[in-house]
Amino acid sequence: MNEFVTFDIAKILNEKGFREKCLAYYDVLDNVGILYNTQYTDDISPCQYTDLLFSHNSGEGSQTDDSEYCVDAPTISQVVDWLLTEKNIFINIDCSCSDTFMCFYTIYKKVEDIFEIIGFDEKLYVMPQEATLAGIKHALNKLI
Numbered sequence: 001m002n003e004f005v006t007f008d009i010a011k012i013l014n015e016k017g018f019r020e021k022c023l024a025y026y027d028v029l030d031n032v033g034i035l036y037n038t039q040y041t042d043d044i045s046p047c048q049y050t051d052l053l054f055s056h057n058s059g060e061g062s063q064t065d066d067s068e069y070c071v072d073a074p075t076i077s078q079v080v081d082w083l084l085t086e087k088n089i090f091i092n093i094d095c096s097c098s099d100t101f102m103c104f105y106t107i108y109k110k111v112e113d114i115f116e117i118i119g120f121d122e123k124l125y126v127m128p129q130e131a132t133l134a135g136i137k138h139a140l141n142k143l144i
Contacts, residue, residue, distance in 0.1 A: 004073045005133065007031055012140045013079065014057045014071045020082055021053035022072040034073055076129060079136050087144060090115060091135040093128050103128045105135035107143065119143055 005013070007026045024034045037054040056070035074082070083089040088110040096102045102124035108115035119138050125131040 002034070003075045003077075004034055005076055005079055005136065007071075007073075009079075009133065009137055009140065010071045010073050012137075013074065016140055016144050017086075018072065018074065018079070018082060019055050019058040020072070020074060020078060021055045022074045022078065023052055024073040025054075025056050025070045026073050028069055028071055035070075076132050076136070080132065083136070083139055087139075089118075089139050089143060091132060091139065093131050093135070096124055102126065103131040105131045105138070107135055107139055109143070 004010075004024060010026055011028075022037070024036045026033070027035060037052045055072055057072045080091055083091065090108040090110070092106045092108060093103055094106065096104060103126070104124055105121060106117055107119035109118045119135075119142065121134060121138060123134070125134060
């Protein structure tokens, strides 16, 4: 499974203020899939890469303003970290081992010194990444 969030989640993250530097992005107009940031040091040595972490969402693009053409594609773990540090929201993935191994999520929000449950879904997912993506989508659409 892909380590990056989906195109739909990436667009929502942009709307919700995600401005972290990422390794990749999506082309908003064509949506051809994940595109990796590639910046070169100079025209003489095109094989030497500079820092590949970049934020298109912040409007720092190489074009005049590429934020209308590109949307950052963070990794799932980047978004989980961002939700915790910026929004005090923690997505916990757990498993149900009744008949088969399945995953589900619970969403917590830090209120003063404790975390309170603010969202969950009874749906079970085959892979932990699927549950995490569902939890991220829930947090973005209903809690922020």
